[in-house]
Each structure stands twice: as structure tokens, then as C-alpha cells.
Amino acid sequence: MDDTRNHRSLWTVTAPPRDFPVARGDLTVDVAVIGGGIAGLTTAFLLKRAGKRVAVLEMHRVLSGQTGQTTAHLTELLDTPYSTLRRDFGEKGARLAATSSRVALEQVATLVETLGLDCDFQRVPAFRFAETTRELEALEQELTEARDAGLLASLVRSVPLPFPVKGAMRVEDQALVHPRKYLLGLADRIPGDGSHVLEQTRVTEIHEGTPCRVVTDHGVVTATDVVEATTVPLNRVALQTRLYPYRTYAVAGPLESPLEAAQYDDSQEPYHYLRTQRVDGRVYLIVGGEDHKVGAEQDTDRRYAALEDYTLKRFPVRSLTHRWSGQVIEPVDGLPFIGRNVGSRHVHVATGFSGTGMTFGTLAGMLLTDLILGNESPFTALYSPSRKKPLAGVRDFLQENADVAFRFVADRLSRPEAQHLSEVAPGEAKVLEVEGQKVAVYREPDGTAHAVSPVCTHLGCHVHWNGAERSWDCPCHGARYSPTGKVLNGPAMKDLPSRQLPKLPE
Ligand SMILES: Cc1cc2nc3c(=O)[nH]c(=O)nc-3n(C[C@H](O)[C@H](O)[C@H](O)COP(=O)(O)OP(=O)(O)OC[C@H]3O[C@@H](n4cnc5c(N)ncnc54)[C@H](O)[C@@H]3O)c2cc1C
Ligand code: FES
Known part of the structure; x- marks a missing residue:
């Protein structure tokens, strides 16, 4: 193995952690938010802005979970094809999934602008490309469905990639962001006026009631509402039979010649996903993929080797300097579960984001804030954890x-x-x-x-x-x-x- 490679994500090495305190004794807040990833921090930030006292409880450091390992394509091109969403959730469901993704993307854009966050946010097109005629035919069909759902999508033959492709579905106005810079910007604004971000504070028990009691290894947090934003909810059996964990990998290295800033996905199964990121004046290519079910592969180094081979053969990259991996949680019917936990009044969950947790984690923050504040949202039923399985x-x-x-x-x-x-x-x-x-x-x-x-x-x-x-x-x-x-x-x-x-x- 090449020991000069950095085994931490590009985001972790380019945005060092802040020091948030450990919990010290008992605490009372309006909402206890468990998990300091995109879902937890967005929820906590929006609730605090709406006047609630919140406590983010994170067992490690904030953004050390999957959000620190992401590749951060903010996209309406969901992992579940729009044709499948229309079949399983109807035309209205597919349109709502697209609209809610757009709303989430615009929420990030608005926060970046209004808070003046320096987080490399940029609007880019997305290309889902085909390398074979068969893949192109499948894309043509999906294009109609994506357009019907509301995406600004078109078929293009020319794709700004350094190897030949048959064509691509191009979707306008998607976005890239540095996830840690963006979310540290939100985390910094949470503490104060009765609100807290607490690190190295592990939740060991949740007792629902009026109020709820959240037991941590440093004391008890009493709260009217609880949000479990822990990637997979803690010890909730009913929902867990509808969630399946997959491992996915990423590698990065400096580009030797320019590549247009965009989101790129191929049409392989499982697919590869690509983007660029500027670091200290150099543009890096980030390539992700090689997904497999958790535990199904012991020789995980083999997956990195395959990803490196894919990258070096196709792109002007001489060496890969970073590699990292993480988990994505697949929901049984293709859409995440965001809302009140099954049978609960005050415990909320946000899970099953697939490979689009930047979009869905933001949406979770918005939707859970609405639910806790008692506001109506057009998206509640679509993402309800209690929905019937199609x-x-x-x-x-x-x-x-x-x-x-x-x-x-x-x-x-x-x-x-x-x-x-x-x-x-x-x-x-x-x-x-x-x-x-x-x-x-x-x-x-x-x-x-x-x-x-x-x-x-x-x-x-x-x-x-x-x-x-x-x-x-x-x-x-x-x-x-x-x-x-x-x-x-x-x-x-x-x-x-x-x-x-x-x-x-x-
Ligand atoms: C390699 C890779 C590439 C990806 N690429 C993309 C992409 O391009 N676009 C996209 O949209 N999505 C992408 N994803 C998916 C996305 O990153 C995730 O869906 C998202 O980050 C999940 O956010 P989260 O807040 O739910 O979870 P996390 O970020 O994992 O946060 C959950 C937190 O809960 C904490 N926690 C857990 N248990 C406890 C406990 N008992 N007490 C206290 N704290 C606890 C954890 O420590 C963790 O920090 C990718 C994921 C990976 C791994
Ligand atoms: S048995 Fe559920 S995570 Fe191990």
C-alpha cells in the first residue's frame, strides 16, 4: 500500500475541527438533536433560528460521521430513478420528490448567501453519462421521467469528459459545496441563548415522555422533542427492517489538466460519481463508487484498487493523494424516512438518505423543523416513517x-x-x-x-x-x-x- 496517501477525506484535512465542549451534567432544552452530521446540524440551526433552545449531542466530533466522508454533490438527480418513483409513489409523488430536492438545494444556497459562508458553494450542471448504446437508451427513457417530475434536463451528445461517451442527461443548476466548511458555519451559530453543541457525548438511552429524557454518558438531557439524526436510528427495530447499509469509497488526486466543474455520474451498476474541488490553488478530482453491502467484502483494499484503476485510466491524474470510505443507508422503497418515528409523538427520525444525503439531510432539517414547530409541509406524507410500503x-x-x-x-x-x-x-x-x-x-x-x-x-x-x-x-x-x-x-x-x-x- 502507498503510505503517502492521506486516509482522511479531503474535507477533513482542509477544514480542521472546532472544539465544542463535552456535556457536563444534566441539561434542559426544547429539542435534543442526536447526531452532528448534516441532518442534525441543519435541524438544530433552523430550530434555534426559529427561537427554540436546542442541544446537539454528538458522540465523536461534529461532522466526523458520513457527512465528513461525503463527496457533497447537492443534486435533484436522486439515486432512485424518477421512473421508479412515479411507479411506486405516483406522478404526484415523483414531482414532490423533485420539488423537495430543489427546495433543499435552494435552502443551502440561501443559507450560504445570507450567512456569508465561505464554503466553495458553486452552481454547476450535472451529467449522467452513457458509455454504451444500451446505457444511452436507458438514459433517454429516464430523461422524460425526470423532466415530467420537474427537472431542467436535456440529452446532450457532447460531454466535457476526457474520454469518449455516447451522450448524457444534463441537468441544469445543481451545486457543489465544501460540506465541512458549510456545516461548521451552521454549527458555530448554534451555541448561546440556551442552546448547545456538545461533542464526545454519547446517547445511551432515549425515554419518550412529557418531557422526553435522553441519557448520555455525561448526564441526562430533558427535552420536549427529540431528533435522532444518527444515520440509522438508535435501537428502533420497526424502521431498521426497512434500511440497508452499503459501503462506498472515494479517492482524490490533483488534475494535470482542467476538467469543467460539474457533477458527473456514469451509468454502471453500481455507478461512479465524480466532481472537482479546488484546494490551495490546485484542482483535485474526486471519484466515488465501488459500493457493496456492509460486511460482504473483507478485502476492502481491493475496492480502493478498482476505484484507483478506474480513475487513473480515464482522467489526467498522475497520483491519488487521498482515499476514504463511508456508509450510505438505502431505504426499502427508494425514499428516506423523515418525520415522527412510528408510534411516537415526540421522537423524530431522519434516515435512509441513499447517496443523496446532502439534499435529504437538508430537507430533513427543514421538514423536522416544520413538524416540531407545528407548521404544515407539503412533503410530510411522502417522507413519513409511517407510510405504507409500496x-x-x-x-x-x-x-x-x-x-x-x-x-x-x-x-x-x-x-x-x-x-x-x-x-x-x-x-x-x-x-x-x-x-x-x-x-x-x-x-x-x-x-x-x-x-x-x-x-x-x-x-x-x-x-x-x-x-x-x-x-x-x-x-x-x-x-x-x-x-x-x-x-x-x-x-x-x-x-x-x-x-x-x-x-x-x-
Ligand atoms: C463516500 C460517500 C460519498 C457520498 N456522496 C454523496 C454525494 O455526493 N451527495 C449526497 O447528497 N450524499 C452523498 N453521500 C451520502 C451523505 O454523505 C450522507 O447521506 C449524509 O452525510 C448523512 O448525514 P447524517 O447527518 O444523516 O449522518 P452523519 O453525518 O453520519 O451524522 C450522524 C452522527 O450521529 C452520531 N451518532 C451516532 N450515534 C450516536 C449516539 N448514540 N450518540 C451521539 N451521537 C451519535 C455520529 O457520530 C455521527 O456524527 C455520500 C456518502 C459517502 C460515504
Ligand atoms: S445487529 Fe443491527 S447493527 Fe448489528
């Missing part, structure tokens, strides 16, 4: 949940990968069997071994090793843990317990 989603629902059930059983019955620590080389991770019990073991390059239970503390699936990120990932609902078992990603709220290993022979 029939077309049933096959995916059964398939994905059959996969979860399979993983739950198969991983328990599977043979251990090794019997003894001596079979785990430094830098490797394996599941061992020790005195009849499975133990997940990672050895640092210096040989130090970390042994933890492989049973996810969320609902009991077994975790799988993710080699490139050095984490134990749960294939069922996407929880992630460090080699020592610390929760990196919800929905799990508790760490993996550590386990004892017999000593290596001297």
Missing part, C-alpha cells in the same frame, strides 16, 4: 431481511477462521474460537492483540472485519466498532465487550 418495495424488503436473517444464523454456525492467536499475523484480523466461544481478534502491526466479542450489541448479528478502515462492521444494520470494540457508528449504543485470550507461547 408493493414494489416488498421484494427488496423480503430479500434484504432474508439476508439479515441469513447473516444472523450463518455467522453463528460458521466455522471459526482460526483456533489460536498464533494463526493471526500482525496486521490481520480473524474470528477465533476460544473455549467454545467466538472471539474477534485484531493484531496491530507490532503484534499487540485486541480481542472482543463478535456479537453486535445492537441486535446480535456477528461483525465482519473491514481491512481498509480497520474496523469491525455489522452487516445487519451498519453498526461499526474500532479494533478495541468502541462504537464508531450507530445504531449500536454499547461497545463490544473485550475478551481474554490465552497467551502466545514464548
